Amino acid sequence: MRLKGRSAIVTGAGQGIGKAYAARFLAEGARVAVAEVDPGRAASALSELEHLGEVIVVATDISDEASAKRCAAEVNERFGSIDILVNNAALYYDIDNQDNSFEYLQRVFNVNLHGAWLMASAVAPFMVNQGAGRIINQSSSAAYMYLTPPTGNEEFRELSSFSYSQTKWGVIGLTKFLAGSLGKYGITVNCISPGVTMTEATKKIVPESLMGMITFMTAMRKTLQPEDLTGAAVFFASDDARLVTGQVLCVDAGMAMPG
Numbered sequence: 001m002r003l004k005g006r007s008a009i010v011t012g013a014g015q016g017i018g019k020a021y022a023a024r025f026l027a028e029g030a031r032v033a034v035a036e037v038d039p040g041r042a043a044s045a046l047s048e049l050e051h052l053g054e055v056i057v058v059a060t061d062i063s064d065e066a067s068a069k070r071c072a073a074e075v076n077e078r079f080g081s082i083d084i085l086v087n088n089a090a091l092y093y094d095i096d097n098q099d100n101s102f103e104y105l106q107r108v109f110n111v112n113l114h115g116a117w118l119m120a121s122a123v124a125p126f127m128v129n130q131g132a133g134r135i136i137n138q139s140s141s142a143a144y145m146y147l148t149p150p151t152g153n154e155e156f157r158e159l160s161s162f163s164y165s166q167t168k169w170g171v172i173g174l175t176k177f178l179a180g181s182l183g184k185y186g187i188t189v190n191c192i193s194p195g196v197t198m199t200e201a202t203k204k205i206v207p208e209s210l211m212g213m214i215t216f217m218t219a220m221r222k223t224l225q226p227e228d229l230t231g232a233a234v235f236f237a238s239d240d241a242r243l244v245t246g247q248v249l250c251v252d253a254g255m256a257m258p259g
C-alpha cells in the first residue's frame with residue numbers, strides 16, 4: 001500500500017477516469033473524497049467504492065469558488081488533512097462541441113481550467129500548513145492535437161472555439177506555475193496527459209468512425225482503459241515522486257511525445 005494514511009480529494013470521481021483514480025487510491029490505503037457536481041453519479045460511485053475503504057462524497061462544483069472552499073474545509077474537517085488533490089473533473093461527457101459561442105468558451109474554461117485553479121487555491125492553505133501536499137492535474141492528448149479531424153466539408157464557415165483542447169493546454173501551463181509557487185512549501189504539482197480512454201464520455205463524444213484513425217496515431221496502436229492511468233497518479237502521489245514537480249506525464253500509448 002503506497003498511500004496508506006493519506007487523504008485525497010478526487011474531483012469528478014462520479015464516473016470514468018476519476019472513479020478509477022478513487023478506486024486505486026483506496027486500494028493503496030488512502031481515504032478518498034469524491035468531489036462531484038452530479039449527485040446521481042456521486043451516489044452510484046459511492047456504492048461501487050465503499051467496500052474498498054474509507055470514502056466520502058462531497059457535493060462540489062469546482063467552477064464555484066465558495067463550493068471549492070467548502071469542499072476543502074469539509075475534507076480537512078472529516079479526514080484531518082488534505083494530502084492529495086487530483087484535479088480530474090472537466091466538461092467532457094457533458095461538453096457541447098457544436099457550441100462555438102464566446103459565452104460557452106468561457107463556461108468550458110470556468111470548469112476545465114479555472115476549476116483546477118480554484119481547487120488548488122482552496123487546498124493550498126491546508127497543504128502549506130502541513131508543509132506537504134500533492135496536486136495532480138489532468139490534461140489530455142487533445143492539448144497536443146493542433147489539427148481538427150477532417151469533417152468532409154473543408155469550406156470555411158466559422159472558427160471552432162477548440163474549447164476543450166485550449167483548456168487542456170492551459171492545464172499544462174497552470175501545472176508549471178503552481179509548481180513554481182508552491183514548491184517552497186513542500187507541495188508538488190504534476191500533470192497526467194491521458195490518451196484516448198474508453199470511458200462512457202469517449203464513447204459518446206468521439207465518433208466511432210474516428211477511433212481507427214486515432215488508434216493508428218499511437219505508437220502502440222492502442223486506446224486506454226481508465227485503470228491504465230492510475231499507476232501514474234499513484235506515482236505522483238507517492239514518496240517515490242517527492243522531488244518530482246512541474247512535470248507532465250503522457251500516458252497515451254505513444255501519441256503526443258512532447259518535450
Ligand SMILES: NC(=O)c1ccc[n+]([C@@H]2O[C@H](COP(=O)([O-])OP(=O)(O)OC[C@H]3O[C@@H](n4cnc5c(N)ncnc54)[C@H](O)[C@@H]3O)[C@@H](O)[C@H]2O)c1
Nearest residue numbers: 012014016017037061062089090092093140196197199201
Ligand atoms: N476519456 C478520455 O479519453 C480522456 C482523455 C484525456 C483526458 N481526459 C480527461 O480526464 C478527465 C476524466 O475523463 P472522463 O472520460 O472520465 O470524463 P467524464 O466526463 O465521464 O467525467 C468527468 C466527471 O467530472 C464531473 N464534473 C463535471 N463538471 C464538474 C464540476 N463543475 N464540478 C465537479 N465535477 C464536475 C462530471 O459530472 C463527471 O463525473 C477529464 O478531465 C477529461 O478531460 C479524458
